[in-house]
Amino acid sequence: MSTPKIQLFNHQRGHRVAKRWLEKIAIAALPSCLAAAKSDHPPLLSLEEIEVSIVSDSKISKVHADFLGDDSPTDVITFHHGEILISADTALRQGLDHHQSMDQELALYLVHGLLHLAGWEDEDPEEQAAMHRLQEKILASAIASL
Secondary structure (H helix, E strand, O other), rough: OOEEEEEEEEEEOOOOOOHHHHHHHHHHHHHHHOOOOOOOOOOHHHOOEEEEEEEEEEHHHHHHHHHHHHOOOOOEEEEOOOEEEEEHHHHHHHHHHHHHOHHHHHHHHHHHHHHHOOOOOOOOOHHHHHHHHHHHHHHHHHHOOO
């Protein structure tokens, strides 16, 4: 097993994103996400590269509709082939609700996406709660390590 390379792209022109900081967070969080793998063969263990794209609500809504049958915006969509889409618009709104910056919210979504690649799901309320606790812990540790 090798550690996948993470590439982050900001396709959202309306928001300034701390791209280098988010890349550092992803690199710092990756070992903990790998260690938290929930099964023997989650995608994260075999990926060579992970592409993270920061997009608008309109873009993520289209992808959400095309792949999940729901045309509403969402925070993060993770594909097992190693692609994570994150909405900057949703991060801005949710960040305000959670009293944190858009970049902090983006970092949380990034860790959330990495955990999905590590086999975590959030459909069941118990697993969702466990995943949220774990992503908060991993994010705090990643931020502290910078």
